[in-house]
Amino acid sequence: MKKKYLIVAADYYKDIAKGLIESSLKWIPKSNIVKIIRVPGVFEIPVTISKNIRKYDAFLALGCVIKGQTPHFDFISQASTTAIMDLSVLSKKPIGNGIITCLNMKQAKLRRKKGAEAAHAVNSVLSQK
Template sequence: MSGAGALSIDPEELATLRQTAPELRVAVVASRWHSRIMGGLTGGAERFFDDVGINAARVTRLAAPGSFELPVLAAGAAHHHDAVVALGVVIRGGTPHFDYVCSAATDGLVKVTVETRTPVGFGLLTCDDEQQAIDRAGLEGSREDKGYEAAHAAVAAAVQLRTLG
């Protein structure tokens, strides 16, 4: 079941992030496929940035042609930012294309975060149908807000990395 065991972001953590996150430089790399769903995902990331005081001027937005291109844009952004939020959606069709794109994008984003040591928030929805994506997109009536969660993951990890010196 989607959402089961999801991390809750408590007010104390948000208060801590409000003290440390506003100085971060963040990139949002978002696919252009499925514009309604992507609008929800990017809106969720923006709501998180607002909640922790990251000014829009500190956020770079990059449009990826599709989810397959998320890793290369995330890699480029990682060299100039403290955190990257990767957002996309792939909906299963009748061919193996879904499996290849999901695997390549996921593996590529993992490689970016490990090799650059820049946190990449994973906001790539891999869904069987459009309704599953809508339910996770942070739209009105959605059960989840994966854009918000991905932004939180990237920013919280970047803040933690700064404590290492």
């Protein structure tokens, strides 16, 4: 049976977002329907998923937060993770968290294939009976 996936990708770091999207698409079976919505940053991912929660079977939250000189990194990372988990539990729909948190751009570039892990996790939950 065809499933509908929504990928919400934060485009703040365009090259990283591209890698996350490409790696995740390799794990979504070709027979399914996939839509990609790009948002400016990680903070906008949960609300975008929330607005679309009834339209799709599964979701991927993809993006990157790189630590800077202020605690902003901690607030954004924690808030987005909590919101994504809450949405998933309340809606009973899988949301793969492919938001990578890194200390620098070098780490981010090394982890841009992590979208595949989020997609794999979503597929695992979708296959549960």
